[in-house]
Amino acid sequence: MKYMLLVCGDDTADASGMAPVEPWVEELGVERGVRLHGHRLRLPAEAVTVRVRDGEVLRTDGPFAETKEYVAGFDILDCASMEEAIEAAAKHPVATIGAMEVRAFWDDEDAEGRIRHLDAELTEAVRERDLDRAMACYAPDVEVFHPVSGLEQTGADALRKAQEQWFSALAGPADREVLDFRLRVDESVAFSHALVRLRAPLADGTTLDSVTRVTTGYRAAGDRWLIVHQHMSVPSDAGLPPAGRTGS
Template sequence: MKYMLLVCGDDTADASGMAPVEPWVEEMGAERGVRLHGHRLRLPADAVTVRVRDGEVLRTDGPFAETKEYIAGFDLLECADMEEAVEAAAKHPVATIGAMEIRPFWYDEDPEGDIRRLDSELTKALRERDVDRAMACYAPDVEVFHPEAGREGSGADALRKAEEQWFATLAGPAEREVLDFRLRVDESVAFSHALVRLRAPLVDGTALDTTARVTTGYRAVGDSWRIVHQHTSVPAAADHPSAGDARS
């Protein structure tokens, strides 16, 4: 479960004896994988408070409330439960001079399920050779390395051209079998690493049967997820491992 750790500083506290934060970041991040992301914030004097009253935007320089305690930074944690989050917060150096507020995320969505359904859409689009259906899975500013183009392309128009060229080489429905799919989801971005077997008859009378390694980056766009980066690598020679070998 994900938790937001609000690091609350105290401008009246003496921080001269506080331990450095970097060892905590290293332990919770690289070593334990509990800390997903975080950053310091500028001081409250640099804040801007915005209110809207009767349609008028009211801007006030400074924090929402005058107080000796303020939000100095934040960390996004992924823990088994609140107890593990408390244990992580208690080790933060600022806890010795300030306070740590832990807030569980409100979950009413299924981002992993949404992304897996997006991948299923790619399979269906390929089977039907439906370029429009495939393109609906991508963001307009997508960056893609497409085997058909043989180079990186920027934007949906470049991707559509490469997809159309590739679909034109297919003589019939193409089968896309995902042999391995590993996904990591944060709040607004996600990455997957997949091993995908592609099989299809080609217009030149031969048959396609190859295994590709696909790395995909996703971004939450409004209420849905879209692909913003995709790199596909396929064997360059016949002596590369076959799809059967790739299964193991």
């Protein structure tokens, strides 16, 4: 379960004796893997408050409300329970002079399920050699590195040309089997590491049978996820098609 930790400072408090934040970040982020990310915010005096009334945009320099307490930063935590999140918040140095507001994310989406469905869709597209269906899995600004050509394709147009070359090297359906799939999802980005076995008859009369390690980066695009980065590596003796032909 993910939690937003709002770090609320107090401009009347004496922070001279406050412990440094870096050890907390090291323990929660590096050692325990509870803190996903976070950042400090500029002071309220530098804020801009925006309202729209009767179609007119009203801008006010400064915070939404005058108060001695203000949000000085935030952290995203991934904890098993609210109690664990509270324990993490209590260890934050600012808790000794200010306040920590812990709020659970509104968890009404199955991001992991959607990404796994996207990978399954890519598998079906490769099996049927359906170029349009395969390209629908990628973002327009995708960057893909193919081990066969040793080149990086930047953008959907370049990737489409590479995929066309790849499909033209096949003499029949390609079997894409995901042997291992590990996924880490954040709010708008995700990464997966997988072992993928590709088997297919080739146009030159030989047969492709190789295991590829695939690292994939995803980005949330509205209510769906798209692939924005993909890096594939294979053993040097994998028996892939000739250089210049690329795979998915």
